[in-house]
Amino acid sequence: MSEHPLLERLNEHQRAAVAADNSAGAGSGKTRVLVHRIAWLMQQRQVSPYSILAVTFTNKAAAEMRGRIEQLMGSSVRAMWIGTFHGLAHRLLRAHYMDVGLPQNFQILDSDDQQRLIKRLIRSMNLDEKRWPAKQAQWYINGKKDEGLRPLHIDTYDPTERTLKSIYEAYQDSCDRAGLVDFAELLLRAHELLRDNRIVREHYQKRFQHILVDEFQDTNDIQYAWIRLLAGQHNQVCIVGDDDQSIYGWRGARVENIQKFLDDFPGAQTIRLEQNYRSTGNILNAANQVIANNSDRLGKDLWTDGGDGEAIDIYAAFNEQDEARYIVGRIEAWRDQGNALQDCAILYRSNAQSRVLEEALLHARLPYRIYGGLRFFERQEIKDALAYLRLLASRDDDAALERVINTPTRGIGNRTLELIRQAARERQLPLWQSAQQLVNEQVLSGRARNAVSQFIELIEQLASHTLEFSLGRQCDEVIKQSGLLAMYEAEKGEKAETRVDNLKELVTACDNFRLDDSEEDLSPLNAFLAHAALEAGDEQADEYQDAVQLMTLHSAKGLEFPLVFMAGVEEGLFPSQQSMDEPGRLEEERRLCYVGMTRAMQQLVITYAEQRRIYGQDFFHKVSRFIGEMPPACLNEVRIQSKVQQPGMSRFHSGASHEAFVQTGYQLGQRVRHPKFGEGTVLNYEGSGPQSRIQINFDMAGSKWLVVAYARLEPC
Numbered sequence: 173m174s175e176h177p178l179l180e181r182l183n184e185h186q187r188a189a190v191a192a193d194n195s196a197g198a199g200s201g202k203t204r205v206l207v208h209r210i211a212w213l214m215q216q217r218q219v220s221p222y223s224i225l226a227v228t229f230t231n232k233a234a235a236e237m238r239g240r241i242e243q244l245m246g247s248s249v250r251a252m253w254i255g256t257f258h259g260l261a262h263r264l265l266r267a268h269y270m271d272v273g274l275p276q277n278f279q280i281l282d283s284d285d286q287q288r289l290i291k292r293l294i295r296s297m298n299l300d301e302k303r304w305p306a307k308q309a310q311w312y313i314n315g316k317k318d319e320g321l322r323p324l325h326i327d328t329y330d331p332t333e334r335t336l337k338s339i340y341e342a343y344q345d346s347c348d349r350a351g352l353v354d355f356a357e358l359l360l361r362a363h364e365l366l367r368d369n370r371i372v373r374e375h376y377q378k379r380f381q382h383i384l385v386d387e388f389q390d391t392n393d394i395q396y397a398w399i400r401l402l403a404g405q406h407n408q409v410c411i412v413g414d415d416d417q418s419i420y421g422w423r424g425a426r427v428e429n430i431q432k433f434l435d436d437f438p439g440a441q442t443i444r445l446e447q448n449y450r451s452t453g454n455i456l457n458a459a460n461q462v463i464a465n466n467s468d469r470l471g472k473d474l475w476t477d478g479g480d481g482e483a484i485d486i487y488a489a490f491n492e493q494d495e496a497r498y499i500v501g502r503i504e505a506w507r508d509q510g511n512a513l514q515d516c517a518i519l520y521r522s523n524a525q526s527r528v529l530e531e532a533l534l535h536a537r538l539p540y541r542i543y544g545g546l547r548f549f550e551r552q553e554i555k556d557a558l559a560y561l562r563l564l565a566s567r568d569d570d571a572a573l574e575r576v577i578n579t580p581t582r583g584i585g586n587r588t589l590e591l592i593r594q595a596a597r598e599r600q601l602p603l604w605q606s607a608q609q610l611v612n613e614q615v616l617s618g619r620a621r622n623a624v625s626q627f628i629e630l631i632e633q634l635a636s637h638t639l640e641f642s643l644g645r646q647c648d649e650v651i652k653q654s655g656l657l658a659m660y661e662a663e664k665g666e667k668a669e670t671r672v673d674n675l676k677e678l679v680t681a682c683d684n685f686r687l688d689d690s691e692e693d694l695s696p697l698n699a700f701l702a703h704a705a706l707e708a709g710d711e712q713a714d715e716y717q718d719a720v721q722l723m724t725l726h727s728a729k730g731l732e733f734p735l736v737f738m739a740g741v742e743e744g745l746f747p748s749q750q751s752m753d754e755p756g757r758l759e760e761e762r763r764l765c766y767v768g769m770t771r772a773m774q775q776l777v778i779t780y781a782e783q784r785r786i787y788g789q790d791f792f793h794k795v796s797r798f799i800g801e802m803p804p805a806c807l808n809e810v811r812i813q814s815k816v817q818q819p820g821m822s823r824f825h826s827g828a829s830h831e832a833f834v835q836t837g838y839q840l841g842q843r844v845r846h847p848k849f850g851e852g853t854v855l856n857y858e859g860s861g862p863q864s865r866i867q868i869n870f871d872m873a874g875s876k877w878l879v880v881a882y883a884r885l886e887p888c
């Protein structure tokens with residue numbers, strides 16, 4: 173077998189895995205095995221791409237996988253289904269919308285819209301919003317859907333759960349009326365389709381003779397059930413996964429699915445891959461040591477036959493500004509050595525951390541791209557524009573209508589809206605139709621009636637007028653005619669400017685949008701809307717521009733970069749505050765740390781800040797226990813060039829900040845305001861008394877040394 177060219181660049185375990193099924197460590201070539209197995213099936217076993225279904229964790233991974241296979245095969249593999257569980261479910265539902273009772277132009281409800289909708293329902297049910305927060309109900313509903321449960325399956329006497337169940341019921345009715353499908357519903361409905369419709373099930377079982385799933389440790393119940401249904405009795409299923417990288421337990425993923433798979437598919441053969449081809453010895457050793465603190469592992473140790481490489485750099489920052497400044501400095505140095513920006517990634521625990529990093533990158537004029545989180549398509553102004561487009565695609569989309577009926581304000585107040593909602597509930601109609609009826613029946617007062625009928629006219633007119641337009645022109649027309657653009661243009665400040673830019677960017681995104689092969693059944697508008705909901709932001713920046721990659725640790729799964737920064741590695745942030753009291757969750761955080769570390773190929777840089785401002789509040793965090801779990805021999809504590817630095821002493825533990833205060837009246841890390849340069853952060857000092865100088869990193873003006881006596885600084 174080893175002569176075969178497809179198998180040449182694999183080790184012996186990987187070769188066995190290509191030809192058989194598997195579980196293995198980070199960077200041991202699992203994804204590579206899947207790709208080679210697909211190519212091998214087609215070349216050696218003459219399997220048609222039409223008979224192959226490959227499931228990846230992100231859209232980015234799916235696109236990469238398709239590219240790699242096409243490269244290996246030297247031809248296009250259009251007929252193959254490759255995608256995420258959600259993407260594939262969407263495709264199934266589109267193909268069988270009638271079988272599942274959905275309108276042809278059903279729309280996807282993202283998690284933010286879902287929460288808004290639930291909130292409105294809670295209000296309309298006259299429940300106390302404090303007692304019944306929308307977020308909790310959303311959590312409950314999605315959790316039930318992930319377990320495959322509809323309200324009718326929930327039998328409970330617990331009064332709390334009974335209320336949640338009734339919210340679930342009202343929510344589902346309202347989605348069904350409006351032709352809306354949330355993320356969990358995509359999976360559940362596709363599962364019900366396969367389970368309950370024998371003809372459809374048998375069709376796909378016959379078709380997908382080979383099913384391959386990457387990142388299997390993060391599948392949830394419904395996804396597992398899907399695979400079982402599609403596998404039927406005869407199809408071959410090949411899964412790869414790593415129990416140490418299971419990081420979606422909080423969203424219902426079950427690492428036990430790996431074991432369950434072995435029980436449910438008795439012929440399955442397990443192959444373990446422990447040789448790592450990605451990272452240096454230092455990075456691997458440190459990652460192995462960290463994960464060794466978890467109990468309940470299948471247990472493995474990764475090794476490499478490459479060298480130890482550089483030590484892991486640890487930088488202790490005064491605060492988040494200093495942290496961002498340090499990271500940007502390192503990236504500039506990296507670029508100046510002739511490296512590509514896209515080869516370095518900044519990973520963080522929570523999306524809220526990205527803003528400061530983004531500002532520092534902007535200031536240094538380093539292009540960057542954000543994956544996942546704070547995504548382009550999730551921004552307020554973009555969602556407003558998308559809601560108009562959604563209404564053009566489907567008038568029954570209640571969530572879209574609620575969002576824009578009075579944005580920009582057009583005199584449709586809450587009272588009017590409540591009347592429309594009430595009529596919709598009583599008559600079991602979507603809001604749009606209920607609004608139309610109220611206008612016709614002359615129920616609304618004169619002013620309200622005018623306003624509502626003008627809104628209806630606006631949408632109808634936009635729809636007919638832009639029917640023949642290209643998507644880009646349609647979008648341009650929508651943001652102008654709806655008044656959205658003018659509304660944001662009239663707002664003041666930098667934020668408003670960004671919003672206007674974003675709206676224009678949306679027009680560009682529409683212009684550049686091309687239908688995928690698998691989407692020929694959709695109109696360009698519907699395809700674009702689905703793309704916006706499912707792929708949110710994956711392609712926000714210019715694909716071809718060399719840019720630093722920013723993402724949460726969660727979205728970094730499966731990826732690799734020569735230079736990786738992990739920012740904010742502090743107790744309370746990573747591990748997160750909520751996870752610290754629960755051993756199970758703490759272990760999941762530790763796996764997340766393991767995932768983050770094993771993304772790095774050559775150099776890993778870990779940073780933490782002594783003081784951090786989050787949502788306007790200052791926190792003083794200790795260094796994360798995860799850093800303490802790494803072997804000191806693999807670490808290098810970076811020290812800034814500072815006169816206060818005592819040789820051999822770590823900056824923080826030397827009391828430098830306090831010392832600075834005694835000498836200059838300012839603490840390191842303190843925020844100050846200067847009459848000309850604006851606000852900034854004290855980074856360093858030299859000398860003492862009035863003659864002393866301090867270094868301040870100004871938010872706008874950059875870093876400067878000033879003499880304390882003349883600087884006219886004010887604390888802020």
Ligand SMILES: Nc1ncnc2c1ncn2[C@@H]1O[C@H](COP(=O)(O)OP(=O)(O)OP(=O)(O)O)[C@@H](O)[C@H]1O
Pocket residue numbers: 181182183186196197198199200201202203204205414417448449450729730731732770
């Ligand atoms: N036999 C091999 N020879 C050379 N390079 C390899 C080999 N196997 C894997 N690699 C390389 O090692 C890196 C990691 O491989 P891959 O991404 O497939 O690992 P993985 O197990 O899927 O990792 P993760 O758990 O992070 O998803 C890739 O750059 C891949 O090309």
Ligand SMILES: [Mg+2]
Pocket residue numbers: 202203204386730
């Ligand atoms: Mg992988």
